[in-house]
Amino acid sequence: MMMPLLHFENLTLRHPSLERPILHHIEYTVQQGDCVVVLGANGSGKSSLLKLLDGRYKTNEGKIILKNKNILSLSTQERAGCIHTLTQNAQDNLFLNLTLFENYQLIQNKHKADEIDSLADYLRAFNPNLATKLNVLVARLSGGEQQAFALALAVLYPPEILLLDEHTSALDPKTAEHLMALTAHIIHERQITALLTTHNVNHALAYGDRILALKEGLVHDRIERNDKQNLTAEMLMARCY
Amino acid sequence: MIGLLLATLTQSLTLIPLALGINLSYTLLRATDMTIDGSFVLGAGVFAQLSTMGISPFIAFLVALTCGALAGTFTAFLQNGGKVDPLLAGILTSFILYSVNMAIMGRPNINLLNTPTLFSTAFAHSTTLGWFSVALAVGLIVVAFYTLLQSRFGLCLRAFGDNPALLSRQGYNVTYLRVAGFSLNNLLAAASGAITAQIIGYADIGMGVGMTLVGIGAIVLGQHLILPLVKKQYLRAGSELLAAFIGITLYFFILNGLLRLNINPIYLKLLLGVLLALFLRTATQKASLP
Amino acid sequence: MKRLLAHFSLVTLLLLSACDKPHNTRNPAQKPIQIGIIIPIEHPAMDEITSGFEDTLSATLKQPVKFQVMRAQGDINLQRAMILQLQNKNIDLYAPIATQPTEMTAAMIKDRPIVGLAALLPDSAREHSQLALVDDEITPTQIIQFIHAVYPLKTQFTLVYSNNDKILPQVNEAVAAGKTLGIQINTRMITALPDLYSIAQSLSPQTQGIIVLKDVLVVSGIATLSKTANEKHIALISADDGSVQNGSGFALGVKEYQIGVEGAKVALNILQGTHATDIPVVKMTNLSVFINPEALTAQGQDIQSIQEQAEKQHYAVVNVSDARLGAVK
Numbered sequence: 001m002m003m004p005l006l007h008f009e010n011l012t013l014r015h016p017s018l019e020r021p022i023l024h025h026i027e028y029t030v031q032q033g034d035c036v037v038v039l040g041a042n043g044s045g046k047s048s049l050l051k052l053l054d055g056r057y058k059t060n061e062g063k064i065i066l067k068n069k070n071i072l073s074l075s076t077q078e079r080a081g082c083i084h085t086l087t088q089n090a091q092d093n094l095f096l097n098l099t100l101f102e103n104y105q106l107i108q109n110k111h112k113a114d115e116i117d118s119l120a121d122y123l124r125a126f127n128p129n130l131a132t133k134l135n136v137l138v139a140r141l142s143g144g145e146q147q148a149f150a151l152a153l154a155v156l157y158p159p160e161i162l163l164l165d166e167h168t169s170a171l172d173p174k175t176a177e178h179l180m181a182l183t184a185h186i187i188h189e190r191q192i193t194a195l196l197t198t199h200n201v202n203h204a205l206a207y208g209d210r211i212l213a214l215k216e217g218l219v220h221d222r223i224e225r226n227d228k229q230n231l232t233a234e235m236l237m238a239r240c241y
Numbered sequence: 242m243i244g245l246l247l248a249t250l251t252q253s254l255t256l257i258p259l260a261l262g263i264n265l266s267y268t269l270l271r272a273t274d275m276t277i278d279g280s281f282v283l284g285a286g287v288f289a290q291l292s293t294m295g296i297s298p299f300i301a302f303l304v305a306l307t308c309g310a311l312a313g314t315f316t317a318f319l320q321n322g323g324k325v326d327p328l329l330a331g332i333l334t335s336f337i338l339y340s341v342n343m344a345i346m347g348r349p350n351i352n353l354l355n356t357p358t359l360f361s362t363a364f365a366h367s368t369t370l371g372w373f374s375v376a377l378a379v380g381l382i383v384v385a386f387y388t389l390l391q392s393r394f395g396l397c398l399r400a401f402g403d404n405p406a407l408l409s410r411q412g413y414n415v416t417y418l419r420v421a422g423f424s425l426n427n428l429l430a431a432a433s434g435a436i437t438a439q440i441i442g443y444a445d446i447g448m449g450v451g452m453t454l455v456g457i458g459a460i461v462l463g464q465h466l467i468l469p470l471v472k473k474q475y476l477r478a479g480s481e482l483l484a485a486f487i488g489i490t491l492y493f494f495i496l497n498g499l500l501r502l503n504i505n506p507i508y509l510k511l512l513l514g515v516l517l518a519l520f521l522r523t524a525t526q527k528a529s530l531p
Numbered sequence: 532m533k534r535l536l537a538h539f540s541l542v543t544l545l546l547l548s549a550c551d552k553p554h555n556t557r558n559p560a561q562k563p564i565q566i567g568i569i570i571p572i573e574h575p576a577m578d579e580i581t582s583g584f585e586d587t588l589s590a591t592l593k594q595p596v597k598f599q600v601m602r603a604q605g606d607i608n609l610q611r612a613m614i615l616q617l618q619n620k621n622i623d624l625y626a627p628i629a630t631q632p633t634e635m636t637a638a639m640i641k642d643r644p645i646v647g648l649a650a651l652l653p654d655s656a657r658e659h660s661q662l663a664l665v666d667d668e669i670t671p672t673q674i675i676q677f678i679h680a681v682y683p684l685k686t687q688f689t690l691v692y693s694n695n696d697k698i699l700p701q702v703n704e705a706v707a708a709g710k711t712l713g714i715q716i717n718t719r720m721i722t723a724l725p726d727l728y729s730i731a732q733s734l735s736p737q738t739q740g741i742i743v744l745k746d747v748l749v750v751s752g753i754a755t756l757s758k759t760a761n762e763k764h765i766a767l768i769s770a771d772d773g774s775v776q777n778g779s780g781f782a783l784g785v786k787e788y789q790i791g792v793e794g795a796k797v798a799l800n801i802l803q804g805t806h807a808t809d810i811p812v813v814k815m816t817n818l819s820v821f822i823n824p825e826a827l828t829a830q831g832q833d834i835q836s837i838q839e840q841a842e843k844q845h846y847a848v849v850n851v852s853d854a855r856l857g858a859v860k
Binding site: 455 | 605606607608609611612613615616618619630631634635637638639652653655656657658659660695697747
Binding site: 055076080091093095 | 393396397399400403404406407408409410411412413414473474475
């Protein structure tokens, strides 16, 4: 049995203008190294769950325990060291008007001790194009290159938890497929614990270790490692939506 | 022609620190900071008041810079962690600064014609030496500013202007960066005010009106001409600096040129305004391209 | 397209401004005297001063004279450029109007005479340049003496002033002048406009009149004092025409045209060879009495006595309600 890394305890999020809570009594545990796919229709609360984790949303109801510590009381800055988010919007992940190298410098600042190979070598593994564009503004990269670069920076110093909030959904299908495969490869190789939201049930089946389905702010279904093998995309669709 | 060039150079020189400050707020922090109108006068007023009281011009100059930085800090705090628009906060501060400046100066106008200033000894010797000493002081400010921009601190300010939310999620203290950025640009505006007061012989409560807009116009002009020529991003800080110089020089070149053509001054502001509007239009169009 | 247009207009401007016009080189004997007038901001008073200066100088100077009027429209960058341009044109004499343009001209021009019109500067400011000054401020003593002449029986006045270090010496002078004439002047200081109301409410019952000097803050709230003066039927006396228009009964002041006339005399003196700094600061002696008949009646003031005294001292009487309609130049 692996040690539980993250635990949502009775987590509830309300919005003053909504009668129904956005998230209601969420109870869930994530183990070290898990890749959990959060599924659900639009408005099911899956993005809100991720935003509560990285501090973009705040609530007082319930707890999010990360390594024995309730992180709901921490500021966005204090969470920065252990949680990293990638979304579909490049401007949430990268400084678009800075160069690749400058983006890297900003990340590196916090981890002065680590010696790493040159940035170009490091980036080649993610996307060969990136290595030649170190002094180009991020805004000038293609969407696929931006997300690949964002992923590269996200795992440069692996966070405790990597949040992937539909990070492929703004890309064309081929690029999205490629980035998803790359992401899965990287997080498995580096044993990174990840929470991933997507609408693509094939991705969920292929890359998720476990699946958490939300519906109208409630936990609708949980699919564990062993159940997953017998599922088809159609069955998953029927169970989760 | 020589007269025109000299007029242009001497006029631009005193406003170069202001142009750097506006470059910092407008290009790096991406905020239109109207505090500058007020902190320009604050710098001039504090310097004039202290130096007429017999305090050494060096100390008076340093205090003037500090006061400018404090005005910027105030604007940064008014923004309440990014919840209040910087433009609004700046207008508010500059509004308050009018009273503060009046209180500091005690009267609307302080003359420095017979007061020792940073440059008075040099000017008494010869005009050339005088302008050389002004150029030296401005040069020092430029070098210090450029060094700062090239440092990691400069990178953080640029990142703050680009995406404060992301910078915060990366664990940086954005409140500190906001204060630092706005203090620095108002410090530069105060420096320009204090230097200008020494050149024109007085500090006046109304001397800052419209300075921000002139500065932004000049910088947009300069960037429009310079930045398309610079392809290497790591030369960016340098080219922005160059753009600020060229913009402010060009502004005064046109201003002096139009005067020399005997164009009715009634139309002068209109002409300059139309020109700047054209540049601002093209600048925004360029920015909106992918 | 727009970018092209912007580039095009910039290039045109540059080309235009690069072509300095060739100077007219006529016979040196015929060359007119060039005088540069610097007007900081558009205001009827500035135009009055300018006409007074131009009219008098054209009439008295034997040589032809050419005036270059520069209007800075409240923009100090423009003003600086204008002075530099005058310098480039080899102007013979500079006539900046108001204190701020005079300071700027004095700081920038060292080798030509300057006549600062309506400019108040300490003598020390004249040391490093050829600066002559026409000071339009009239002394508090003149005001108190005139008040005493109009109302020889009134001995209790209240002087309201603001905490402005330029005003305080004038207040002290007024109080001293009153003492020699047997008038007791009580002083009341305000630090902000709202103070005026409480001061107006707590005036000593013995007060027979309120005096206001050329004090920007107090003058801007003159309506408050006017209301009290009207209610209590006591005189409100000020020192500028603007405050008379806004409810003060009368003021001893200076007509702007006359400032220009005095300035022209100084300029003439300099052009005839006197060094500018040898000419003492000119104080205005040719004064005007501005009256507001409506306010005078409401305050129970004596119009006839004012007119008689003005005539006696050769001061022009200006009715501001006429002036407002443009009937009096």
